[in-house]
Amino acid sequence: MLYLSYTHTDYYSFLADFAKSVGTTLTTEGSFDFPPNFAKGYNKVLTLPNGLQAIIIDAVLNDDFCITRNKSADEFYALRFDEFHINEKMTIKFDKEHIHKSENSRSAVMLTSSLFDYGFILKKGSVVKGINVLMTKEWLAKYLGISSNDKVIQKYLALKTASINLEPFDTQYRQLFNTILEEEKKDNPLKTVIIQNRIMLLIERFFTRLYKKMETKIFRKTLSDEEIQRLMNTEAKLVKDFSLAPPTIPQLAKKAVMSETKLKTLFKKVYGSSIYEYYQKNRMIRARYLLESRKYSVKEVGMMLNFKNLSNFTIAFKKEFGILPSNLQEELKK
Amino acid sequence: MIVFNIDHKNYQKLLKDFAVTLGIPYNDTDYLILPETVGKGIIKVFSLFDELQVFLIDAVFNERILTTRKKSDDQYYILHFDDFKITETLKFTVEDEMLQKTNMHHSVARLTSNMFTNKEEIPPGVHVKAVKVLFNSKWLKKYLGLDSNEAVLQKYLSLKTESIDIEKLDAAYHHLLNDLWEIEKENPLKNIYLQNRVSLLVERFFSRLFEKMNLLEGKFVINEEDVQRLVKAKQILVNDFSEQPPTITKLSKLVSMSATTLKRKFKDMFGDSIYAYYQKQRLQKAKELLATGKCNVKETAEAIGYHNPSNFIVAFKRHFKILPGDLAGIS
Numbered sequence: 229m230l231y232l233s234y235t236h237t238d239y240y241s242f243l244a245d246f247a248k249s250v251g252t253t254l255t256t257e258g259s260f261d262f263p264p265n266f267a268k269g270y271n272k273v274l275t276l277p278n279g280l281q282a283i284i285i286d287a288v289l290n291d292d293f294c295i296t297r298n299k300s301a302d303e304f305y306a307l308r309f310d311e312f313h314i315n316e317k318m319t320i321k322f323d324k325e326h327i328h329k330s331e332n333s334r335s336a337v338m339l340t341s342s343l344f345d346y347g348f349i350l351k352k353g354s355v356v357k358g359i360n361v362l363m364t365k366e367w368l369a370k371y372l373g374i375s376s377n378d379k380v381i382q383k384y385l386a387l388k389t390a391s392i393n394l395e396p397f398d399t400q401y402r403q404l405f406n407t408i409l410e411e412e413k414k415d416n417p418l419k420t421v422i423i424q425n426r427i428m429l430l431i432e433r434f435f436t437r438l439y440k441k442m443e444t445k446i447f448r449k450t451l452s453d454e455e456i457q458r459l460m461n462t463e464a465k466l467v468k469d470f471s472l473a474p475p476t477i478p479q480l481a482k483k484a485v486m487s488e489t490k491l492k493t494l495f496k497k498v499y500g501s502s503i504y505e506y507y508q509k510n511r512m513i514r515a516r517y518l519l520e521s522r523k524y525s526v527k528e529v530g531m532m533l534n535f536k537n538l539s540n541f542t543i544a545f546k547k548e549f550g551i552l553p554s555n556l557q558e559e560l561k562k
Numbered sequence: 563m564i565v566f567n568i569d570h571k572n573y574q575k576l577l578k579d580f581a582v583t584l585g586i587p588y589n590d591t592d593y594l595i596l597p598e599t600v601g602k603g604i605i606k607v608f609s610l611f612d613e614l615q616v617f618l619i620d621a622v623f624n625e626r627i628l629t630t631r632k633k634s635d636d637q638y639y640i641l642h643f644d645d646f647k648i649t650e651t652l653k654f655t656v657e658d659e660m661l662q663k664t665n666m667h668h669s670v671a672r673l674t675s676n677m678f679t680n681k682e683e684i685p686p687g688v689h690v691k692a693v694k695v696l697f698n699s700k701w702l703k704k705y706l707g708l709d710s711n712e713a714v715l716q717k718y719l720s721l722k723t724e725s726i727d728i729e730k731l732d733a734a735y736h737h738l739l740n741d742l743w744e745i746e747k748e749n750p751l752k753n754i755y756l757q758n759r760v761s762l763l764v765e766r767f768f769s770r771l772f773e774k775m776n777l778l779e780g781k782f783v784i785n786e787e788d789v790q791r792l793v794k795a796k797q798i799l800v801n802d803f804s805e806q807p808p809t810i811t812k813l814s815k816l817v818s819m820s821a822t823t824l825k826r827k828f829k830d831m832f833g834d835s836i837y838a839y840y841q842k843q844r845l846q847k848a849k850e851l852l853a854t855g856k857c858n859v860k861e862t863a864e865a866i867g868y869h870n871p872s873n874f875i876v877a878f879k880r881h882f883k884i885l886p887g888d889l890a891g892i893s
Binding site for chain 1: 611714732750753757758764806
């Protein structure tokens with residue numbers, strides 16, 4: 229098992245230590261590839277022009293993995309976007325609280341503070357994809373106008389493990405998250421700008437929604453942790469693979485151990501649209517992304533997204549974006 | 563005709579200047595509503611984290627408006643998002659080139675720099691809707707990683723008026739621009755929201771520009787190799803002011819160009835002769851050094867390569883109309 233325990237308030241030195249503990253070193257670009265006995269994948273630190281630091285990880289574990297960040301008096305915050313596929317089970321630690329997750333996927337957005345211990349244990353075979361953004365107290369104050377004794381933040385942080393499922397990782401987060409991971413692999417002269425802007429949008433969205441929740445007083449959760457977790461699993465199944473027909477509602481309800489009516493109601497409550505609308509919206513976003521990559525024809529994209537009939541695809545696309553896929557392609561050629 | 567001569571880069575001050583020239587009472591607000599005597603519409607300004615300034619206008623003027631932004635020394639850029647309904651003829655001037663547009667919808671994104679003098683002459687009755695984002699070269703450098711991307715930018719700017727119509731505003735631009743107009747005053751995250759929209763506008767403009775550069779190749783008077791050489795020559799010039807600058811003969815050898823071609827093309831691209839450019843840049847550097855309060859006049863003179871402080875003082879005074887000592891005294 230790989231153990232890593234740290235108190236760093238600087239991602240660069242954290243990652244340098246991490247690299248060392250697996251017997252390798254950071255490249256000049258601030259990244260390292262895991263040695264195959266630990267994992268297959270990479271870890272990278274980014275220092276953004278506006279002073280933020282972020283870590284990107286994309287790896288499949290070949291060994292059990294235990295990571296703990298010890299609390300420190302230096303006040304800073306980490307906004308975590310995690311998309312994990314869990315093998316067997318995962319343990320999350322928050323100060324003295326422990327929770328176990330045995331679902332097979334965990335997509336979450338959460339803010340943690342250095343004032344608490346935080347860590348997790350994952351089993352061999354799990355897939356770890358994540359973006360962590362480190363923000364100092366000063367940065368929060370300057371850019372977000374948030375002081376650390378801000379009521380909303382305090383209330384959120386005090387929830388500890390209960391905050392884990394507060395913010396669903398939905399379409400818009402996922403879109404930004406995927407763009408960052410994909411852009412990271414490219415060799416675009418504006419890569420840094422594109423990544424920085426997406427990270428800033430992730431931050432904007434998280435805090436905007438946090439404030440809104442506070443205002444509308446749904447901060448106090450109306451759903452149980454268990455229910456939210458099941459909804460997250462449902463969501464993950466729904467958007468996992470668009471090349472196949474989507475799971476039916478009875479299938480989803482069965483997996484989520486809920487009645488169909490209950491699943492439908494709760495899904496809408498958490499994700500803002502009905503199950504099918506949500507599926508279709510994500511499918512169209514994927515379509516747009518594929519078209520914008522300019523690698524595929526309209527027909528190919530339709531097929532990749534499991535449309536048997538091309539005109540159904542063009543109609544659905546027009547409905548979502550107000551433009552025909554073929555017109556979008558022409559626009560892109562201009 | 564109303565004439566605005568703009569020789570600074572402070573949008574808040576610009577708003578005040580507008581009010582004064584147009585005879586509108588102004589109380590240090592960040593917006594200006596045009597009275598009927600002048601026209602109809604609104605102008606707003608805001609700045610973000612001391613780095614970016616934004617100017618928004620949605621107006622129709624009763625009179626012809628001529629704005630001139632003269633070239634100046636501290637490098638900055640303005641990204642314009644123009645959405646004009648032009649009746650009659652509108653004239654854009656960049657340095658020595660002029661472009662006229664008659665009876666059309668002018669809806670473009672374009673970048674201008676203060677390396678060149680820029681003018682806009684807007685006839686009365688034109689619906690002017692625009693967002694302008696002003697930033698300095700430091701911000702651009704930090705943000706775009708400009709060292710490696712500088713050639714693209716210089717090439718674009720060297721097109722002068724030909725660059726005006728390269729990038730049209732599409733739905734994605736309009737969407738972001740509307741967000742800037744429609745921000746709610748009470749939003750606690752207002753600044754970050756605005757900054758993100760501005761950043762996305764800048765990103766979109768540059769991504770599309772980078773993609774289009776190949777298609778534009780035929781338009782450039784200066785070919786790609788020369789652009790690289792000129793950018794290199796510029797970097798050599800401003801690299802270290804404490805050393806004597808290379809002579810033009812030496813510089814031309816360093817970048818493998820003939821001295822005559824170098825001189826001519828340098829001026830074409832950067833708007834100034836080699837020596838004038840060098841002089842402006844080092845005096846600008848001096849101004850920055852003095853403003854930090856860490857250097858006195860003598861040290862500053864040395865840092866930018868003057869062995870005789872009185873020569874420095876004379877040059878500084880001629881350029882900025884203020885004595886370096888006065889500036890050092892302020893901080």
